[in-house]
Amino acid sequence: MKTQRIIDAHVHIGRSLNFDMKETDVLEAMKKYNIEKVLVSNSESAEADHEQKLLPQELQISQVKSLEKSIKFANENSGKVYVAPWFKPKTEKISDELINLIQKNLDVIKAVKFHPYHSALDFDDCLMEPYLDLAEQFNLPVITHTGTGENDCPEKVYNMAKKFPKVNFIMAHMGLGSDNVIATELIAILPNLFGDTAWVPMESTINFINKIGSQKLFFGTDLPIDGIDTYHHNPRGERSLYQDYFEKLPDLIAQEDYENLMWKNALNFFNLD
Numbered sequence: 001m002k003t004q005r006i007i008d009a010h011v012h013i014g015r016s017l018n019f020d021m022k023e024t025d026v027l028e029a030m031k032k033y034n035i036e037k038v039l040v041s042n043s044e045s046a047e048a049d050h051e052q053k054l055l056p057q058e059l060q061i062s063q064v065k066s067l068e069k070s071i072k073f074a075n076e077n078s079g080k081v082y083v084a085p086w087f088k089p090k091t092e093k094i095s096d097e098l099i100n101l102i103q104k105n106l107d108v109i110k111a112v113k114f115h116p117y118h119s120a121l122d123f124d125d126c127l128m129e130p131y132l133d134l135a136e137q138f139n140l141p142v143i144t145h146t147g148t149g150e151n152d153c154p155e156k157v158y159n160m161a162k163k164f165p166k167v168n169f170i171m172a173h174m175g176l177g178s179d180n181v182i183a184t185e186l187i188a189i190l191p192n193l194f195g196d197t198a199w200v201p202m203e204s205t206i207n208f209i210n211k212i213g214s215q216k217l218f219f220g221t222d223l224p225i226d227g228i229d230t231y232h233h234n235p236r237g238e239r240s241l242y243q244d245y246f247e248k249l250p251d252l253i254a255q256e257d258y259e260n261l262m263w264k265n266a267l268n269f270f271n272l273d
């Protein structure tokens with residue numbers, strides 16, 4: 001493996017649902033796998049469970065509280081950890097407290113994050129619009145989970161990207177559970193649509209780069225969803241698809257494209273130090 005700078009633009013912290021994503025695991029994985037910087041969002045902002053049933057009030061953690069935890073983690077790891085606040089458009093309104101918290105911490109907040117599945121909310125629902133206005137106001141890119149469902153399909157992100165042409169949108173996973181073809185085609189159409197590689201097979205990434213180049217894709221993984229070795233294997237010892245990105249991909253695409261994907265795009269796009 002060549003020495004290579006790596007920025008992971010899709011990382012989590014937080015205990016919610018069946019997830020337990022520890023800050024110490026993020027830091028340990030960064031050290032072990034030579035990851036220079038990460039962009040984290042706190043999964044404790046999940047509004048709905050895996051069946052899309054809204055969590056009871058006593059299990060809901062406010063978006064302000066969730067963001068405060070991420071900011072603390074970033075401030076303790078300055079220059080290495082950045083934040084994408086995970087918002088709760090279904091159950092919460094935008095408060096002055098939230099706006100002030102963002103305003104005060106723009107040195108570490110570099111994007112915003114939505115999870116239509118775990119908000120049980122269509123990405124093009126009108127409840128999303130004040131939050132997208134907020135992203136526009138702060139000039140922050142919008143990262144959203146995409147899958148193959150009603151809430152989170154790439155077409156709904158495309159709709160909102162057309163409606164909010166000044167906001168940049170990143171389709172995380174490029175349609176999780178799909179062959180990534182629809183997401184790739186949509187990203188090719190609009191200048192403000194982008195993708196990330198979380199759970200995207202290397203073959204889809206090569207197809208993406210062949211079709212639209214390497215400028216609109218970010219390396220991301222969902223670290224530490226499978227523990228400190230998410231980049232290598234899961235807790236059952238099964239090989240991670242991310243191994244391909246480290247071991248095979250450098251020999252299959254141009255070096256310039258590889259650098260764009262693995263760190264350069266993220267450094268510039270998210271305006272990291």
Ligand SMILES: [Zn+2]
Nearest residue numbers: 010012198222
């Ligand atoms: Zn994720």
